[in-house]
Amino acid sequence: MHPARLVDGPGRHLEVTPQVAIEAHDLRRTYRTSTGTFRRRRIEIEAVRGISFSVLTGQIFGIVGPNGAGKTTTIKMLTTLLQPTSGRARVLGFDVVHDRQEVRRRIGYVVGGDRGLYDRLSGYDNLRYFAVLYGVPGGEQRRRIGSVLELVGLEKRASERVEGYSRGMRQRLHVARGLLHDPPVLFLDEPTIGVDPVGARDIRQTVAALAAAGKTVLLTTHSMIEAETLCKRIAVIAQGRVVVAGSAAAIKDSGTARAVTEILASDVSEATLQRLRGLPGVLAVSTEVRDLTLMIRVQSTVSADLTPAILKQLNGARILNLSSRQPTLEDAYIELVSDLGRVEPN
Amino acid sequence: MSAARLAVTGGVLSFRALFNWMRPGIYLPTMLGVPLFQIILFVYLGRYSRLHDDAFYIVGNAIAVSGMASVFGMTMVISNERYFGTLASVFASPAARIPLFFGRVIPVAFHGLLVSAFGFLTGAALFGFRIPALRLLPLAGVVGLTVVASAGVGMFLGSLGLRVRDVYFVSNVAYVLMLLVSGVNVSTGLLAPWLEALGQALPLTHGIAAGRAVLSGPGTPVLRELGWTAGLGTAYALAAYAFFRLWEIEGRRRGSFDIY
Amino acid sequence: MPPYGVIRAGWALHLKSLSMSTFFVFVYLVMPVLLAAIAFYLFRNGARHVSLFEGALGTGMMGLWSTTLFGAGEALTRARREGTLELMVLAPTPLFYSVFAITLASATLGLYSIAATTLCAYLLFGVPIEIAQPGWFAAGLLVSVVSLGLLGVLLASFFFLYRYANALTNLLETPVWLLCGLLIPVALLPGWSVPVSWILAPTWGIETLRAAASGSDAVRPLLAEIGVGIAYLLLGLRVLGWVERLACVRASLPLA
Numbered sequence: 068m069h070p071a072r073l074v075d076g077p078g079r080h081l082e083v084t085p086q087v088a089i090e091a092h093d094l095r096r097t098y099r100t101s102t103g104t105f106r107r108r109r110i111e112i113e114a115v116r117g118i119s120f121s122v123l124t125g126q127i128f129g130i131v132g133p134n135g136a137g138k139t140t141t142i143k144m145l146t147t148l149l150q151p152t153s154g155r156a157r158v159l160g161f162d163v164v165h166d167r168q169e170v171r172r173r174i175g176y177v178v179g180g181d182r183g184l185y186d187r188l189s190g191y192d193n194l195r196y197f198a199v200l201y202g203v204p205g206g207e208q209r210r211r212i213g214s215v216l217e218l219v220g221l222e223k224r225a226s227e228r229v230e231g232y233s234r235g236m237r238q239r240l241h242v243a244r245g246l247l248h249d250p251p252v253l254f255l256d257e258p259t260i261g262v263d264p265v266g267a268r269d270i271r272q273t274v275a276a277l278a279a280a281g282k283t284v285l286l287t288t289h290s291m292i293e294a295e296t297l298c299k300r301i302a303v304i305a306q307g308r309v310v311v312a313g314s315a316a317a318i319k320d321s322g323t324a325r326a327v328t329e330i331l332a333s334d335v336s337e338a339t340l341q342r343l344r345g346l347p348g349v350l351a352v353s354t355e356v357r358d359l360t361l362m363i364r365v366q367s368t369v370s371a372d373l374t375p376a377i378l379k380q381l382n383g384a385r386i387l388n389l390s391s392r393q394p395t396l397e398d399a400y401i402e403l404v405s406d407l408g409r410v411e412p413n
Numbered sequence: 414m415s416a417a418r419l420a421v422t423g424g425v426l427s428f429r430a431l432f433n434w435m436r437p438g439i440y441l442p443t444m445l446g447v448p449l450f451q452i453i454l455f456v457y458l459g460r461y462s463r464l465h466d467d468a469f470y471i472v473g474n475a476i477a478v479s480g481m482a483s484v485f486g487m488t489m490v491i492s493n494e495r496y497f498g499t500l501a502s503v504f505a506s507p508a509a510r511i512p513l514f515f516g517r518v519i520p521v522a523f524h525g526l527l528v529s530a531f532g533f534l535t536g537a538a539l540f541g542f543r544i545p546a547l548r549l550l551p552l553a554g555v556v557g558l559t560v561v562a563s564a565g566v567g568m569f570l571g572s573l574g575l576r577v578r579d580v581y582f583v584s585n586v587a588y589v590l591m592l593l594v595s596g597v598n599v600s601t602g603l604l605a606p607w608l609e610a611l612g613q614a615l616p617l618t619h620g621i622a623a624g625r626a627v628l629s630g631p632g633t634p635v636l637r638e639l640g641w642t643a644g645l646g647t648a649y650a651l652a653a654y655a656f657f658r659l660w661e662i663e664g665r666r667r668g669s670f671d672i673y
Numbered sequence: 674m675p676p677y678g679v680i681r682a683g684w685a686l687h688l689k690s691l692s693m694s695t696f697f698v699f700v701y702l703v704m705p706v707l708l709a710a711i712a713f714y715l716f717r718n719g720a721r722h723v724s725l726f727e728g729a730l731g732t733g734m735m736g737l738w739s740t741t742l743f744g745a746g747e748a749l750t751r752a753r754r755e756g757t758l759e760l761m762v763l764a765p766t767p768l769f770y771s772v773f774a775i776t777l778a779s780a781t782l783g784l785y786s787i788a789a790t791t792l793c794a795y796l797l798f799g800v801p802i803e804i805a806q807p808g809w810f811a812a813g814l815l816v817s818v819v820s821l822g823l824l825g826v827l828l829a830s831f832f833f834l835y836r837y838a839n840a841l842t843n844l845l846e847t848p849v850w851l852l853c854g855l856l857i858p859v860a861l862l863p864g865w866s867v868p869v870s871w872i873l874a875p876t877w878g879i880e881t882l883r884a885a886a887s888g889s890d891a892v893r894p895l896l897a898e899i900g901v902g903i904a905y906l907l908l909g910l911r912v913l914g915w916v917e918r919l920a921c922v923r924a925s926l927p928l929a
Contacts (some may be wrong), residue, residue, distance in 0.1 A: 098924055148759060150922040172765045182756025187690060199682035200764045200771065248765075442844040450847035454857075458712070461857045462719030582695045589707045599714040 086159075088252055088283035089122040089145065094154035096140050114140045116307035117154070122300075124251075127274065127284045129298030131291060133404055137307040138287040142256050145285070146176050158252055172202070175245030179257035183241065186230040190221060190240050193229060194247060201248040215243040219273060235266025242273060253277065255286040259293060271297055291397040305404045319399050327398055328377060330363045331388040335381065342380050348373060351402055360387060366398055444524075448478035448532050455598050456540055465600070468628070471542045473597040475532030476624050479525040479556055480563040480595075480617040481588050486521035487567025488584045492574055518564045525560035526553070544628065551627045551635075558639060559620025562646025566616065568653035575660055596621050616645040679766045683774025688781055691744060700743055701782040702789055705736035709790040712856060713798050726802060727883060729787075729794040731856035734817075734879045736786025738849050741821040744779020745828035746842040748772060749916070762917065769826065769913050776825025780818045787814070805888030809895065813881035816895060820874040820902030826909035830916050855879050874901050 096115040115137040122128040130138050143149040145156055147167045155162065161169040185193050191212065198208045216222045219239040229237065238258060245253055255274070259267035274297060278284050288294055294301050295315045302312040311321055340363070344352045348367045355362040367373050374389070452474045459470045536542035544552060570587060574580025592598060594612035601609050601618065612618045623638035691697045709732035716723040749772065752758035761771040794800035804810050832842070850856065852866055853875040859867055870876040877898035884891035 096924075146763060148762060148921060149924055168765060171763055174763075176760070176763050178756065178759070180756070182754075183760055185686065185690070185755070185757070187693070188686065192686075196682050196686050197760070199678050200761070200766060202676075202765045205678065244760075442840040446844040447847070450844075450851070454847050454851060457851065457857045457861055458715060461721065461861055462712075462715040462723060463721045464715050464719035579695045582699055585699050586703050589704055593707050593711050598711050599718075603714055603718050 086124045087121050088124045088126070089128070089156075089158050089285055091121070091141075091145065091156045092119050092154055094118045094141065094144055094156055095152045096137075096144060096149065097152045114307055115144070115151075118302075118304065118307070118309050119154075120302050120309065120312055122283060122285055124283050125278060125281050126300060127278045127286070127298045129294040129301045130285070130287045130304055131289065131294045131301055131400065132287075132304035133289060136304045138289075138304055139256060141304070142254055142285070142287055146174060146254050147171060172248075173250050173252060175248070175250040175253045177241045177245040177253065177255040177258055179238065179241075179255075179260040181234070181237065184229045184237060184244075187228060189226050189228055190232070190236075190243075191216070191225040193240065194225075194244060197244050198247045203248050211247055211249070215246045218246065218276075219243045220269065233263075233266070235262045235269070238262050238266070238270060239273075242270065246277075251281075252283045253285070255284065257287055257289070259288070259290070267293075291395075291400045295396045303400060303403055310403050315396050318403075319394065319396050321399065321403075326367050326373070326391055327394050328365045328367070328373060328389065328391045330365070330377065330381065330386060331357070331360055332363060332381060332384045332386045333360045335361050335363065335384045339380060339384065343377065346373065346376055346380065351405055353401060353405070364398075366394065366402060444482065444528060445531055448474070448481070448528055449535050451478060452532055452535050453539065456536075459598070467536075467540050468542060469600075469625070470598060471533070471536035471540060472624050472628060473621050475529050475536060476556055476559055476621045477592060477595065477597040477617065478532050479529030479560045480566075480591065480620070482525040482528040483521055483560050483563035484567040484570065484584055484588060486524055487518070487564050488571040488574055488580055490517055490521065491568070491571030492580050518561060518568075521564050521567070522557070522560045525563065526557055529556045529560070548628055552624060555620060555623045555627055555635070555639065558642055558646075559617060559624070562616035562620065562642045562649075565646040565648075565650035565653065569649040569656075572653040572656035572660075575656075591615060591617055594618070614645065616642045616649070619645065676766050676770055679764075679770050680774045680777065683771055684778045684781070687775045687778035691740075691778055691782055692785070697740065697743070697779075697782060701736050701740045701786045704739065705732050705786040705790050706793050708732045708735060709793055710797075713794065713800075717798070725794050725798055725800040726791075726886065728856065729790040729800065730882050730886070731879060733787030733790040734783070734853075734855045734875055734882070735850045736790070737780065737783025737817065737821060737878075738853070738855070738875050739846055740782040740786065741776065741780045741825050742828065742842055742845055742849075744782070745776050745825035746832045748775040748779070748825070748829040749833040762920070768917055769910055772829055772913060773822060773826050773909075776829055777819070777822035780821040780825060783821065784814060784818060804886045806885045806891060808885075809891035810882060810885035813878060813885055813891060813895060813898075816881070816898050816902070817874065817878035820878070820898055820905060823902050823905035823909055824874055827905055827912055830909065830912040833916055834919070849873060849875065852876075853879060871897075872901060872904075874898055874905070877901060 094115055095113070095117055098112045098114055100110055100112065118137070118141055120128070130141060132138050140149065144151045145158065145163060147163050147170050150164055155164075157163065158170045159173055161173070163170055185196070188196075194212045194215070195208065198212060203211050213222075216225050219242050221236065221239055221243065224232070224236065229240065232240065242255075242258070245255075253274075258274070259270050262270065271293065274284055274286070286297070298315070300312065300314055301318060303310045303318065311318055313321070340352055340354065343349060343363070343365060346367075350366045350368055352366075353364045355364070365373070365377060372391075374391070378386070378389075452471060455470045455474050456467055459465055459467065533542070533544065537544075566587075567584075570584050571580065574583060577583060590611075594601070594604060594608050595615055595618040596612060597617075601612050604612065619638040619641035623635050623642065626635045626638060692701075709729055712728040712732055713725050716725055716728050749758060752761060752775070762768055764771065791802060795802055835841070851862065852859070852870050853873050854860075854862075854870060855875060859870050859876070877894040880894035881891050881898060884894060
């Protein structure tokens with residue numbers, strides 16, 4: 068983001084530094100629950116343990132992490148739905164705890180999933196209700212509804228009942244809903260979850276266009292590909308903490324992996340995988356089951372070819388394919404989160 | 414599996430279906446609280462309108478609530494089986510249908526008896542209603558028979574419910590209708606002819622008539638009404654059985670039990 | 674300055690949705706009409722010869738209470754299940770108005786009940802509908818719906834806070850019918866019930882309607898109903914605030 072330059076009078080330039088749209092300082096959230104039926108014990112679960120970051124105006128910021136990492140809790144704190152146990156957060160300068168109403172007026176919140184819409188009403192009627200609820204002035208409503216429907220590409224299907232919408236259409240309607248009152252900041256919680264690839268791509272394009280028009284977007288996702296394509300900056304969260312934050316390129320570089328070898332094989336035993344892990348220079352070995360075969364991904368530090376050593380370990384297994392490539396953001400991510408003892412994401 | 418074993422198994426299952434979801438916090442208000450207030454409402458209504466005496470309303474409602482427990486209980490058992498998908502596997506089994514289903518009636522009927530007893534106790538505690546000791550056993554018999562017969566109606570509604578999306582709407586309507594036409598609060602002779610005819614087709618009507626007759630003195634009207642009660646209850650149960658077989662055959666022919 | 678637009682939009686949406694639900698059709702239509710029929714037979718044949726029109730009004734008001742009760746019981750829990758509760762909390766309008774819209778819609782269904790029982794009386798039992806002061810009658814209807822809507826917000830909050838509330842809703846239906854003297858005058862009930870009836874809006878509602886129909890003083894009970902409604906409003910604001918705080922701060926009640 069480059070500073071805006073204003074020309075004021077002959078030859079004089081004023082620099083205006085970009086605004087910080089969202090900032091979080093050491094956010095924490097603890098849940099207190101009780102378990103057990105007879106002897107109820109109180110447990111404290113620290114869902115978010117000190118998250119800090121900032122998002123500049125007009126940026127798309129992504130929070131990525133495995134399930135249970137604290138993404139949804141964080142976004143709920145920023146959207147005033149949940150109060151932080153400690154720490155501060157501000158949206159457009161307004162505190163999320165003390166200036167709740169001011170924040171709510173300026174944000175749009177888009178959830179993923181099937182809920183949050185009135186199934187028996189049409190898309191258009193849903194938007195009409197939410198337009199009123201979100202304080203869109205009466206005279207403006209029709210125009211705004213029309214323009215958000217056009218933006219998400221639902222103008223033709225708006226008069227149908229929502230219960231007949233596909234997941235992708237619902238998601239687009241959610242985005243439309245979030246934009247009704249033209250908020251400068253948008254929060255999207257897993258916006259493409261469960262959506263088919265074509266629909267997901269449409270949603271991403273819409274989000275990118277919104278940012279280009281000057282809106283600030285914060286989205287959570289557990290897809291690294293989505294984060295990489297859309298987000299200028301990413302924060303990787305695991306177990307309630309920010310593991311690393313920065314641009315996609317920076318995160319890729321922060322991983323120590325230099326090469327990735329992928330082997331498609333069958334008849335591979337667990338012992339073999341353990342031996343692979345023990346090879347010198349190997350950082351991580353992850354596997355993905357594909358029908359009757361196994362995709363083994365070996366991340367290693369040395370740029371020298373580990374292929375002979377790997378093949379030797381896999382002696383006895385049936386190898387269908389082997390390839391080497393440069394590590395992607397997803398590889399860095401896997402490495403980062405599996406370092407913390409987490410299972411690799413899907 | 415012998416018929417008796419089948420019946421007992423079915424009984425245990427329906428017992429669990431009835432009471433598994435009912436924690437005391439829900440059971441007490443619904444199954445005991447509602448009858449309690451129903452009796453209070455209609456006794457006062459009777460006093461206000463000055464149509465019949467207190468005993469008329471207490472007997473009528475105390476037996477009616479047992480009918481309610483029966484009808485709701487059976488429809489719940491059946492729709493529970495549908496919900497959990499076990500109905501299809503029941504039909505897939507070679508077990509004999511009759512003991513299987515009638516086994517399910519027993520906990521429901523027992524439960525209905527309890528609710529009725531509670532109703533009479535309410536009448537005694539709040540309105541000083543007394544049952545002569547000699548009449549207790551015959552009354553219990555009448556209520557017991559009514560409850561089983563009402564379970565037949567419940568089965569019938571439950572079997573219809575397999576086709577209808579909202580079976581609870583049907584059973585709720587059926588119950589309030591029974592309050593109108595079964596002589597619970599208005600003696601049947603005062604109703605419009607078509608309503609009276611509807612009432613005569615329900616076992617609860619005859620059960621209540623028998624109950625009132627037992628308390629007013631022994632005699633043949635009791636036996637006649639009991640006969641009607643038993644007969645109608647069986648008729649509904651048979652109709653339910655017929656519907657079940659119908660759906661079963663249809664399901665087999667169509668190759669799917671998608672109604673389950 | 675209350676956001677009338679939000680209330681109206683929410684009210685219209687929920688009225689449409691509730692009137693189509695089979696459960697509520699039973700509550701606002703089937704049950705009141707069947708109870709009315711029982712009442713009509715009793716009143717017509719009983720020694721006291723109570724006016725059937727009064728019976729129609731009484732059972733109609735019973736329907737008004739039932740719809741409010743069950744609507745309130747459902748309001749917040751249904752919104753949570755559907756995922757719309759979060760969105761209501763997030764809206765710039767205070768949560769109170771979104772919830773009030775729902776409970777007002779449920780109370781409005783009660784108007785259908787009164788219409789149905791009165792129609793049933795007229796068509797099936799030949800009861801003449803005579804309303805001496807139609808203006809006050811209409812005012813009574815309106816104030817009843819609004820005050821019950823406000824009571825609904827209170828109820829909705831309590832039900833949301835208490836996990837087994839659903840069972841309670843069944844239990845509260847008949848007692849209130851009795852305590853408010855909707856069908857049977859409060860004078861027939863034990864003495865302690867009279868003060869309790871004063872804090873329940875339907876007590877004043879039915880009195881207003883009866884007074885307006887018969888031509889006596891409808892203003893006094895109407896004012897009492899308005900006063901009770903204001904009390905519900907203040908209490909409701911407070912209790913709903915607890916709901917929001919428990920949900921957002923302590924996170925002990927999920928909003929979704």
